[in-house]
Amino acid sequence: MTKVTILDIAEHTGVSAGTVDRVIHNRGEVSLKTREKVLQAIKKLNYEPDILARSLASRKTLRFAALLPEGSNPFWIKPAEGLNAAWREIKPFGIAFEEYRFPYYHKTKFYRQLNAITESKPDGVVIAPVFTDLLQEPLQKLEDSGIPYVFMNTQWENSNYLSFVGQDSMQSGRVAARLLDYCIPEGGQILIFNFISSKGVNSHLQSREQGFMDYFMSEPGAGKKKILTINANTQINKDIEDLLSYHLGLISNPDEITGIFVTNSRVFHIANALEKIKQANIRLVGYDLLDENIRHLRNSRIDFLIGQKPFEQGYKSIITLFNAIVRKKEVPENQFLPIDIITKENIDFYLNL
Amino acid sequence: MTKVTILDIAEHTGVSAGTVDRVIHNRGEVSLKTREKVLQAIKKLNYEPDILARSLASRKTLRFAALLPEGSNPFWIKPAEGLNAAWREIKPFGIAFEEYRFPYYHKTKFYRQLNAITESKPDGVVIAPVFTDLLQEPLQKLEDSGIPYVFMNTQWENSNYLSFVGQDSMQSGRVAARLLDYCIPEGGQILIFNFISSKGVNSHLQSREQGFMDYFMSEPGAGKKKILTINANTQINKDIEDLLSYHLGLISNPDEITGIFVTNSRVFHIANALEKIKQANIRLVGYDLLDENIRHLRNSRIDFLIGQKPFEQGYKSIITLFNAIVRKKEVPENQFLPIDIITKENIDFYLNL
DNA sequence: AAATTTTCCGTGTGCGTACACGAAATTAAA
DNA sequence: TTTAATTTCGTGTACGCACACGGAAAATTT
DSSP: OOOOOHHHHHHHHTSOHHHHHHHHTTOOOSOHHHHHHHHHHHHHTTOOOOHHHHHHHOOOOEEEEEEEEOTTSGGGHHHHHHHHHHHHHHGGGTEEEEEEEEOTTOHHHHHHHHHHHHHHOOSEEEEOOSOOTTOHHHHHHHHHTTOOEEEESSOOSSSOOSEEEEOOHHHHHHHHHHHHHHHSOTTOEEEEEEEOOSSSOOHHHHHHHHHHHHHHHHSTTTTTSEEEEEEEOOOOHHHHHHHHHHHHHHSSSGGGEEEEEESSTTHHHHHHHHHHTTOOSOEEEEEOOOHHHHHHHHTTSSOEEEEOOHHHHHHHHHHHHHHHHTSOOOOOSEEEOOOEEEOTTTGGGTTTO | OOOOOHHHHHHHHTSOHHHHHHHHTTOOOSOHHHHHHHHHHHHHTTOOOOHHHHHHHOOOOEEEEEEEEOTTSGGGHHHHHHHHHHHHHHGGGTEEEEEEEEOTTOHHHHHHHHHHHHHHOOSEEEEOOSOOTTOHHHHHHHHHTTOOEEEESSOOSSSOOSEEEEOOHHHHHHHHHHHHHHHSOTTOEEEEEEEOOSSSOOHHHHHHHHHHHHHHHHSTTTTTSEEEEEEEOOOOHHHHHHHHHHHHHHSSSGGGEEEEEESSTTHHHHHHHHHHTTOOSOEEEEEOOOHHHHHHHHTTSSOEEEEOOHHHHHHHHHHHHHHHHTSOOOOOSEEEOOOEEEOTTTGGGTTTO
16 A cells, blocks of 8 residues: 555556656657556556655745735735735745735725736736726736636636635625624614725625625515615714714614614724714624724624634635645635624634634 | 755754754764754754655654544534545645544443554544543553644543644533523523433533523623523433423413523424424524534524534644644644534535534 | 774665656658 | 658656765774
8 A cells, every 4th residue: 555656657657757757747758659558557556646745856936926905904914814824834835925015095006016916927826806997907917827816805706716715795794684683673773884985895895785685685574674774985983973973863763773784894983983972782793803893892882793714815815826736626616714703702712713 | 045955054064964964853973062063053044844855755654543433423524524634635744544433422432442542552643532531541541652632622621632622612602692692682581401411421511501601690781581401311302392391381471481502412402392392483592513403593493503613623633733743833732713603694604614 | 002882973875756868769851 | 771850768866854874083991
């Protein structure tokens, strides 16, 4: 039960190791006849190359690149850590890795960096496609060079990505809906709060909202709750407070609103505002384990956070490239990460994911 | 910025590769003076061995073993898959792996298998210590042989395990409590249902119950709910139905019980019984993604399941051995996996974890 | 001082694969 | 048929490390 090597199948075929190597790598210079014989022997002896010896002997180093926002945006710290953690593991296999960052809202630099990546001709790319308009052309250039790329966190349908690693946005909205539905009594009113931005991409916010609405449309018995949506284009505390006060005041009975769903990680702004305008007893659900959100979850001003496993998004993206390119495995087109429901009680176990 | 090899530090020290190799492996036959010089050079040049070349050159294969219940118990299928998935990844490094199984309730065979493992003198072991009494002695034999072992799923404090991979049972009880607390109105009554067994180990059931109770003791405003505990030593449908009917009947107002917490994966029994005795509108929380539980979650007879990431438990246990033994890394003493909160809406993303 | 032992160290080979180089075999051109 | 041009294949070396073997140097004994 010893390991089958390249020499075994050379012997078995009556040729030399070099020849076998040539057919394995499709490097030509082998007659069709012997080529067939070698291939048969490979199948028969069930040979599979030793990945260790392979990358030891191969002098060339593969280069991976990643395009993602700068760490100044707190959400993007974890994915970067995941990328690098995965890289450390595959580094011994002769993989180089370079990050290309851009300021979160800076569309121009995003495209510039993407082109820079294409020009550097890496062997694989991870992209967080924060901006999706005008993505067609630079992405096409990548594809023309035959460079595979993985989408991380956000998806861009109209393209031939190798794999997508992230969350099912619409379904995460349904999860949020379920939680609020359980938490608040019949007749309660629910607020959806969208922090939209003219500069960034908001498509996943829409998906989340839609999933949320879907739930209340389809779940039997849940339709009795009224739902109100606010789209806000501000992050200024005072504005948010006023906005909330106004909408809470609109309702005849101010106690009626009993739940708020914030469709992104800015939920801490709402928590702050609710505290300021002295509104307790409103269930609050939002996204992501930012420090400020964690704080509010711990002191119960936020009730649920939905986690996206940002670290794993990065980790898995790199591993996907590795599996596809080095191990030559099939990789799934979509890798949906779990939609984590996080409370004060279980948050400690999600902090590094 | 090229890679530092054993030859680089040999040159730098003025000795040969063989000598460097001897000090790296503490194989003696090196004078104290040159030994020091080599060690300094290693530090200075920041040398770290190439794990690929290392395991390629090393002829010896390490052997890992795992002790866990048979797959006839549905819970233990996933951990076994995780073990094997991890093994496939590290197999190229010359790792062999053997499973030792035992019938879930068969204490004698458990110990017999544990001793068999010890006698086979593996290089690392994963143990699911389902039975903890009398564990002292066979475990001591393992330790005397200097064989490191990882606890999977269950912990056994009184021992020098390398690492524990599993869930914080008590905290998971708190999570369950939080969920029921949110779901049911003030004045509602809650039932804790323990499926105890005279044959198996119940310690984590106790922890879960205690965490559950703790929550209601400490969380402000939550204490207003009455809590009742049932310990059942049966898995016969009729018995369970009678038991539930009886306790539901005990209460003056039968509608008062609005939540049931089942402390293990047998929650499907309760779901079945509730259906049989025509009790809807009772929130039900339990553990683990068994097929029957999933079914009930999907048709809303179970509201929340708490997931333990059984696949990852297996996966991480093997990887932990690998990191400790092959990569010679520090491994954390306790590796608590997330306490997943699972509903109908997000279950699809947890099925393989 | 020679003989013996002990300590210390260098050399060489192999792990399984990649790839360059050149030789042999085949085919095409003369 | 001879020679040149191609095609096809074998050999050798390298990747970074582990380990066996044996030899030189030092320490110890006669």
